[in-house]
Amino acid sequence: MVDSRTPMDALTDDSHGHPHYLALDARDRSLVRAMLMAALRHRGDLEALIDRFTDRPLPGGAASLRAIIHLALAQILFLDVPDHSAVDLAVEAARTDPRNRRFAGLVNALCRRAVRDREKILDAIARSPSRAPGWFAERLTEIYGAEKAAAIEACHRRPAPIDLTLADESPENVALWAERLGAIALPTGSLRLTSHTAITELPGYADGVWWVQDAAAAIPARLFGDVAGQRVLDLCAAPGGKTAQLVERGATVTALDQSANRLKRLAANLDRLGLADRCETVAASLFDHGADVPFDAVLLDAPCSSTGTVRRHPDVPWTKTPEDIAKLAALQARMLERAADFVAPGGTLVFSNCSLDPSEGEDVARAFSREHANFEPLPVTDDDLPGLSSAITGEGFVRTTPADLPLAGDEARLGGIDGFFAARWRRRV
Numbered sequence: 001m002v003d004s005r006t007p008m009d010a011l012t013d014d015s016h017g018h019p020h021y022l023a024l025d026a027r028d029r030s031l032v033r034a035m036l037m038a039a040l041r042h043r044g045d046l047e048a049l050i051d052r053f054t055d056r057p058l059p060g061g062a063a064s065l066r067a068i069i070h071l072a073l074a075q076i077l078f079l080d081v082p083d084h085s086a087v088d089l090a091v092e093a094a095r096t097d098p099r100n101r102r103f104a105g106l107v108n109a110l111c112r113r114a115v116r117d118r119e120k121i122l123d124a125i126a127r128s129p130s131r132a133p134g135w136f137a138e139r140l141t142e143i144y145g146a147e148k149a150a151a152i153e154a155c156h157r158r159p160a161p162i163d164l165t166l167a168d169e170s171p172e173n174v175a176l177w178a179e180r181l182g183a184i185a186l187p188t189g190s191l192r193l194t195s196h197t198a199i200t201e202l203p204g205y206a207d208g209v210w211w212v213q214d215a216a217a218a219i220p221a222r223l224f225g226d227v228a229g230q231r232v233l234d235l236c237a238a239p240g241g242k243t244a245q246l247v248e249r250g251a252t253v254t255a256l257d258q259s260a261n262r263l264k265r266l267a268a269n270l271d272r273l274g275l276a277d278r279c280e281t282v283a284a285s286l287f288d289h290g291a292d293v294p295f296d297a298v299l300l301d302a303p304c305s306s307t308g309t310v311r312r313h314p315d316v317p318w319t320k321t322p323e324d325i326a327k328l329a330a331l332q333a334r335m336l337e338r339a340a341d342f343v344a345p346g347g348t349l350v351f352s353n354c355s356l357d358p359s360e361g362e363d364v365a366r367a368f369s370r371e372h373a374n375f376e377p378l379p380v381t382d383d384d385l386p387g388l389s390s391a392i393t394g395e396g397f398v399r400t401t402p403a404d405l406p407l408a409g410d411e412a413r414l415g416g417i418d419g420f421f422a423a424r425w426r427r428r429v
């Protein structure tokens with residue numbers, strides 16, 4: 001997967017995933033996902049551990065042997081899987097492959113050593129510097145400085161908590177559902193679950209009371225303020241978290257996305273939330289779409305490198321490259337240019353994405369402002385973003401990283417937020 005730079009989401013998609021994955025039942029699929037997440041989240045740590053555990057390098061061409069050991073160590077160290085199951089599975093996998101059969105004893109010994117020394121190993125990993133791929137670690141340091149980059153990378157070693165957006169965000173309803181779900185009410189208006197439970201079984205899921213959306217991902221739609229009665233165009237809309245926010249706040253929304261499959265997910269999500277009949281969907285590229293009447297508000301939540309979501313997508317630093325980032329930045333500039341065409345005079349334009357890299361955020365927004373005198377920057381203020389003023393930059397952009405929104409005391413392990421960027425303009429009349 002990493003060698004072929006295939007994103008984990010593509011392999012574990014429930015309709016278009018890898019055939020071996022699709023052959024599994026729901027329980028095994030979630031186990032496989034958990035194993036992959038742990039193995040990727042700690043890829044650098046586990047590779048270093050394998051090197052330390054083996055006196056001699058593993059034989060050349062032993063990629064599959066290494067993968068077997070890597071996955072077994074991920075389970076033993078980071079998952080709530082019985083040790084004997086992880087060890088047996090690894091030894092069996094080695095035995096059934098003629099290339100690896102003679103190493104089954106070695107696999108067994110390494111696994112048992114990890115079981116025996118688990119606490120010591122975990123302690124050493126927690127104290128060791130990040131072992132993210134070089135390009136990623138260097139870029140984070142260049143952008144954020146050594147201290148903040150280390151804090152961000154420490155967050156990348158932990159799974160992200162699950163945040164919910166409530167359809168009704170009135171303070172009474174937030175308090176009611178925080179209590180009902182045993183969740184933390186974040187200052188931004190989102191709820192944060194305190195344990196990883198089966199989402200579809202939680203109260204309120206079937207009734208469409210809330211949907212899963214990271215607190216940072218909920219910010220861009222909030223930047224439009226009161227959209228009741230407005231015509232809003234959500235470009236790049238699927239799977240629809242931001243569309244749902246805009247519809248819920250009383251806008252008449254056109255949700256456009258070039259992926260028909262992802263739009264199907266958007267439609268299903270809006271259906272569960274009871275919002276489907278208040279939103280028009282369009283399957284098209286924004287470059288091909290035309291609109292006769294301009295919109296009061298346009299959101300461009302553009303495709304990006306997703307480096308702000310490494311806690312949820314630990315494959316990103318291993319499957320993306322600096323060249324991908326440069327290409328995406330150029331695409332975003334073209335998309336923003338096109339998005340501007342849809343905005344009515346006096347209307348609002350918001351550009352956002354979940355990259356940590358300013359070349360996909362701040363630089364794109366600055367270049368747009370320089371080249372579009374007819375769009376006046378509308379700096380984000382404390383009132384737009386209660387409780388997260390630290391995420392508002394001097395230029396009035398929103399910039400979050402996983403090291404932001406720390407929580408105190410017993411809740412410290414649940415702190416953090418996805419990396420996000422957002423900028424806002426008004427089209428001059």
Ligand SMILES: C[S@@+](CC[C@H](N)C(=O)[O-])C[C@H]1O[C@@H](n2cnc3c(N)ncnc32)[C@H](O)[C@@H]1O
Binds near residue numbers: 238257262285287304
């Ligand atoms: C970051 S995701 C959007 C997430 C979404 N806004 C949400 O909150 O659920 C980016 C989306 O852009 C879509 N996309 C990429 N290129 C596009 C294009 N040229 N026109 C329209 N949509 C595009 C992708 O299919 C993808 O669904």
